[in-house]
Amino acid sequence: MARFKKDKKRELPALGTGSMADIVFMFLFFFMVISNMRETDVKVKFIVPGASEIQKLEKKSLVATIYMGMPKSENENTLPPGKVSVQLNDQTIKQENFVRDVRDFIAVEKESRSDEDRQKLTFSIKADQDIQMRYINLIKNELRTNNALKINYATTKRERKQAESKE
């Protein structure tokens, strides 16, 4: 029995903290690689619809995002008063400047890319699932007239629903 008696004199070795920094740095680099910086603050509330047949957009740098949804605060501009607001870059746009602002936004986004990337530039529409198509159609119409034809409807991933068999 004496064999199991603990040796009181032996000291517990201190926990080595040196490698902790390495582990945390590893985490840090991992996060830096998989994430992308949030460069704009979003001023509209939106829940994008779910879809099953989705594709990932290849490169973040080749995507320009248009946000549409209900404004988060009362100070934001909306298209008709109290309705949907459209955010390009950092600002929500005013209804009376709609055509001009969208045109400028598309021009700036195209201008800032090289010729090769310009072909691949995608305009991603991140819009709330409950808004009416009239607002989406307005944007689509502007994109089309300004020759920005590659678009994407941002969605979240969901599983395929079972199709109902035809009787």
Added chain:
Amino acid sequence: MSNRKLAGFNTAQMADISFLLLTFFMMTSSINVQQGIPRRLPPPSDSKTVVDINKRNVFTVVVNFNDEIFANQEIIPLNQLTLRAKEFLENPYNSPNLPEKEIKLIENLGEYSVSKGVLSLSNDQSTSYNMYVQVQNELQRAVNELRDKVSMQFFGKKYDLLDTALQRAIQRAVPMNISEAPPTNFGKE
């Protein structure tokens, strides 16, 4: 001098600093991937080009202001849309009221009878965006499932797992033709 111990570098605080950096990065970055349904808009044109398409080659999907779906003038639930669209595009028994097929020579596939079917989609201004995306999704799903089928038949693999060249061949065999009509305006804002 030589046997004096070198002062140990205290690394405990380093962990604190790196934790701080880690939290900073986690808060300022977003990990959500950009994903969605890609679409191509038709190029801008002033003059309306009237393309004469045979009636049997068009599958009209109309979504009204109540988010109800009419496929070829018949009201159907959303979960039947994929089946209907597949049946239309595939036309397995060469029925005379489903789309014509054209025999094309496609690289890697040989001769394949390609359907001339066009999915025509129109919606109301008051249709919800969600319903619009769901309809687009179901139509895309019909095409994807047909592509998978052709792919299994020729290469024994799913479409997603093929090389780009083979994927392109399948894209030509099962084209995705969606045309969008101008929206109607019956609903209220």
